[in-house]
Amino acid sequence: MQPFKAAMLSVREAFYAAFLRSLLRTKSLLQTILNIWIGPRKLAKEPDAHSEGSSTQDGVEVLSQTKRREVADFVEEVARLFRDPTSRQNLVALSDGLKTQFEESLVDNAQCMLPSYQHQLPTGDECGTYLALDVGGSTFRVALIELAGRGSESKVVRRSTIKIDATIKNLQGAAFFDWMAERIEDTISGQSEGHELNSAPLPMGLAWSFPIEQTSLRSGLVLGMGKNFMAAHGLIGQDLGDLIQNACSRKNLNVSLQAIVNDSSACLLASAFTSHTPPTRLSLILGTGCNAAVHLPVSSFSPQKFGIRPSSWHSAATHVIVNTELSMFGGHLLPFTRWDRQLLVKHPRPDFQPLEYFVGGGYLGEIVRLVLIEAIETTGIFGGIVPAGLEEPYSLDTEIVSRIEADTTANLTPSLTLFTNLYPTSYVYTHLDLSTLRHLASHVIHRATAMIATGLYTLYLLRASTSSSIPAKMQIAYNGSVMEQYPGFQELAQHHLELLVGSKGVLTLVPADDSSLLGAAVAVACLDPDEVIKDL
Incomplete structure (x- = not known):
């Protein structure tokens, strides 16, 4: 009877620990009862001839070897669901479907495959001083850039990075653009000797990370900005270029806005200039999100995709940089798991950006969180109870997951410390807990790298099918925190590209540092002089 009493004592200890944890988490009485009678029974097994036994730690039972095998079974299932769709056969089938969607959007889609006004690519000979602006979701960057041609080193003469906090986001209408003009003035005033502005207006390019209906290279109608910005209030349908230019004029700034590009176009231009x-x-x-730009022949599009443009533009343009809005593709094609569907159930726009939900930094952490919660509830890791705070949607940031995946120490002490600080609990997290989380995350990320590589490969095929000639080798410029900072992401994406192409060196991912600022400057620098005069 002694083993039975010991087991009952273990159950009782788990009972009290679960009860206290449930109360501390302010759960409902019903949930408390469920946690008490279901959770500990699941964790505390009565020893038998086939069990290696278990011990208790702070009243919560440590996983036995039998339980570890159950964890392995769950991780194996996750691996299968996330990795099986990334075989070459499955990725080629996905690519075929995406290519059909791309081709249809070249004909008739008001949201995707949007031809910009930027049809010139840099020759590499561009020189001069330009003011570059980059308006993003959390920062406003201003830089005075000296381009010295591809063979020489271009310089950032002056640079300012200004955080866009809630106060700035709440600025309505012209007030936001006046704030921009003030920051521009701060940057270009008091320049160091040798960089004084002459009497000619300083040419200015803008990388704008929000939707606009572009009407010329330096003009576009303001649309809703999102991301809690109030700047568009009362200005919907007004010209963005004029709003910025007029704000600068009110500050007597001797500048001239000549080009507006989105961040993906700026990235392409910056890389084309430097290499x-x-x-x-x-x-x-x-x-946080994803997008791509591609350089396509004008003949790829139906005439209505260009809207109303001057005949001079059509006469000059043979190719055009295209804002693909890649995030919006993939609906009904992507390999959804039950965790993806859980994410979409609570998403306000579940059909809006299918591919982004698979690859964007705003969602990767959430998918990992949903997988992890099921692992906790079904295998008993993390003490069998979801830590306080982790049950909240989007409470596991992709950056945190990346730091845990980057932890290669033998005992995972940095990860254990990080997770304990983020989700404190009486339960002491173990090496098994964090190593399981790392394995689960690796499978989610593996799929993401395959999906984004397939999207890029399909854009490459689209360009090949619409162009009379295509280079034997091509660079794909990239920017963004997931590509740049998530451990191993770029290398895995490159691997999948080579798997799809069938050889190395055909498509190569290359970083484009400071691409928004440099690309905005290059967009102005490579303009035909006649076009500059027409746009001013």
Whole structure:
């Protein structure tokens, strides 16, 4: 009877620990009862001839070897669901479906495959001083850039990075653009000797990370900005270029806005300027969200996709940089798991950006969180109870997951410390807990790298099918926190590209540092002089 009494004592200890934890988490009485009678029974097994036994730690039972095998079974299932769709056969089938969606959007889609007004690519000979602006979701960057041609080193003469906090986001209408003009004035005033502005207006380019209906290279109608910005209030349909230019004029700034590009186009331009061989004809932005730009023949599009443009533009343009809005593709094609569907159930726009939900930094952590919660509830890791705070949607940030995946120490002490600080509990997290989390995350990330590589590969095929000639090798410029900072992401994406192409060196992912600022400057620098006069 002694073993039975010991087991009952273990159950009782687990009972009290679970009860206290449940009360501390302010759960309902019903949930408390469920946690008491279901959780500990699941964790505390009565020893038998086939069990290696278990011990208790702070009243919570440590996993036995039998339980570890159950964890392994769950991880194996996750691996199968996330990795099986990344075989070459499955990725080629996905690519075929994406290519059909791309081709249809070249004909008729008001949201995707949007031809910009930027049809010139840099020659590499561009020189001069330009003011570059980059308006993003959390920062406003201003830089005075001296381009010295591809063979020489271009310089950032002055640079300012200003955080856009809630106060700035709440500025309505012209007040936001006046704030921009003030920051521009701060940057270009008091320049160091040798960089004084002459009497000619300083040419200015803008990388704008929000939707606009572009009407010329330096003009576009303001649309809703999102991300809690109030700047568009009362200005919907007004010209963005005029709003910025007028705000600068009110500050007596001797500047002239000549080009507006989105961040993906800026990335392509920046890389095309700095490197000629192999050429850059594709670019990727992959951070919180994702997008891509591609250089396509004008003849690829139906006439209505260009809207109303002057005949001079059509006469000059043979190719055009295209804002693909890549995030919006993939609906009904992507390999959804039950965790993806859980994410979409609570998403306000579940069909809006299918691919982004698979690859964007705003969602990767959430998918990992959903997988982890099921692992906790079904295998008993993390003490069998979801830590306080982790049950909240989007409470596991992709950056945190990346730091845990980057932890290669034998005992995972940095990860254990990080997780304990983020989700404190009486339960002491173990090496098994964090190593399981790392394995689960690796499978989610593996799929993401395959999906984004397939999207890029399909854009490459689209360009090949619409162009009379295509380079034997091509660079794909990239920018964004996921591509740049998530451990191993770029290398895995490159692996999948080579798997799809069938050889190395055909498509190469290359970083494009400071691409928004440099690309905005290059967009102005490579303009035909006649076009500059018409746009001013």
